[in-house]
């Protein structure tokens with residue numbers, strides 16, 4: 732049985748190589764530098780025309796971390812929502828979040844970073860407990876070995892330099908002095 736299968740494979744394989752190997756193939760060239768594809772861009776577009784949570788980014792650009800709260804059931808969400816996941820109301824308001832919190836968990840990213848962040852590895856990624864919500868964030872100026880769970884951290888706003896024609900911002904955290 733095995734012998735028969737081996738023979739079949741050999742015959743088929745040999746035949747394929749003979750057929751394809753003798754033909755000229757088209758050449759596909761890749762550019763030396765590949766621009767960041769829009770769909771793989773980690774940061775979403777932030778204008779009113781491109782996202783329904785543009786107010787979050789407007790507030791962040793002004794230095795304020797905010798999120799949505801449902802005025803119907805009082806549920807606080809993070810990330811900000813356009814419809815309350817608890818009661819499905821769209822009566823939401825933006826409220827301020829604290830800019831200081833505690834490190835709830837952390838790890839180091841050594842490989843597999845999102846496109847555009849490859850040059851930053853290794854970097855520390857943490858879950859920050861702000862009290863009302865927990866969120867994951869890039870930790871700047873932080874060495875894994877120097878950190879402990881419970882360490883105080885504070886929010887900072889960074890500008891995103893990228894392939895879109897409008898200003899973009901995002902939040903990161905860093906250890907408090």
Ligand SMILES: [Zn+2]
Pocket residue numbers: 801802803804805806815816817818819820
């Ligand atoms: Zn609700």
